[in-house]
Ligand SMILES: C[S@@+](CC[C@H](N)C(=O)[O-])C[C@H]1O[C@@H](n2cnc3c(N)ncnc32)[C@H](O)[C@@H]1O
Ligand code: SF4
């Protein structure tokens with residue numbers, strides 16, 4: 064029987080004052096109007112009624128919405144666990160206190176580096192000092208904090224200092240998120256992909272720190288896709304546990320599903336959320352195993368990775384039903400090996416592309 | 425961990441009743457556990473005001489038909505598990 068969803072990721076807007084070169088958000092999208100307060104509130108209520116227990120408020124930058132207090136308050140009154148996923152940039156201490164008073168349960172703050180110059184270069188704007196201030200306010204207001212840092216070639220060797228910084232900022236959790244090469248990160252893959260040696264070194268340091276800090280700070284080292292050999296269980300499997308709703312209200316199994324051609328998704332409110340979850344064409348397209356290529360259908364690992372990431376399969380190979388190319392048994396695996404090989408070979412600096420389509424040296 | 429330790433759930437966790445699953449759930453960022461009845465009853469006492477032995481006593485009173493030794497084992501296993509996942513402290 065189909066399980067009910069556990070979490071709702073509410074992408075409140077795609078707008079964002081930062082221009083992270085690794086941003087996994089869609090490179091282009093139709094700029095349709097975002098859902099208004101009433102629609103989000105109704106959606107939260109519907110989600111809670113069908114079994115959702117957590118709501119991630121994200122984007123883009125969720126703080127750009129002036130109704131964030133109301134949205135958090137509403138989710139909180141429904142009994143949902145509320146987690147604000149933010150760059151922290153457009154925030155004041157007073158507003159953070161208001162968000163907490165509205166019922167915010169936790170903050171996930173993204174950082175780029177321990178070094179201000181590098182951090183701001185990656186983010187494309189001056190942001191680092193502000194983020195550190197936000198981390199201090201979060202601690203002062205006793206809001207549990209996750210520090211999130213996307214790891215790539217230019218910052219992965221700082222991992223030791225990154226862990227120390229998260230500790231100093233009193234993070235309860237640290238997500239060492241190896242870049243997923245989707246959205247802008249795919250465009251900038253050549254610049255971002257670390258070498259195998261860099262990754263192995265980072266993994267060792269993260270493991271040692273995890274042991275040392277057990278009980279004080281939880282450390283997650285998100286599997287580096289291109290070096291894994293088998294794919295991640297993307298979203299814990301397509302349409303198994305998670306609902307994502309895009310700023311304009313599309314109900315999706317992952318935040319990039321609407322970038323795949325030929326799939327139909329439905330808008331929140333068009334019909335009951337449970338019907339969308341259970342019946343929408345897009346959700347059912349990659350549920351279960353019937354859609355899988357033979358390589359996966361005969362592979363024992365299919366119950367662990369659910370056939371990997373559809374967005375990655377499509378954006379790398381051009382085919383929706385392809386084996387996820389990061390899998391060593393994928394007939395397209397050479398595409399990943401070529402990218403890795405280039406990462407090992409390159410010595411020169413590669414420019415980064417960003418949302419405003421300017422190259423930053 | 426001993427009988428006098430006070431298990432305390434960390435601030436990032438929330439213990440809630442979920443009506444759709446008719447069960448207590450323990451939530452923390454991006455994760456959650458759906459608890460069986462006794463686990464829910466144990467965690468309700470993990471706010472830092474009860475020692476391990478007083479939790480065992482309370483559960484024994486609540487489940488009079490279960491042997492105390494089994495309850496003790498259950499409580500210790502759950503607390504140890506959540507402690508190793510970094511979800512509670514033992515003062
Ligand atoms: C897309 S952002 C939106 C929220 C907010 N703007 C921020 O950056 O925190 C959501 C989360 O995804 C992370 N993220 C962004 N691009 C990523 C990528 N290519 N791989 C892995 N994580 C990524 C961010 O660090 C952040 O924690
Ligand atoms: S990852 Fe960076 S650019 Fe993307 S939404 Fe978050 S802050 Fe904005």
Ligand code: SF4
Pocket residue numbers: 293294358359360362363364365366368369370371386387390391392393
């Ligand atoms: S063959 Fe398919 S199921 Fe097996 S590891 Fe590769 S992607 Fe996963």
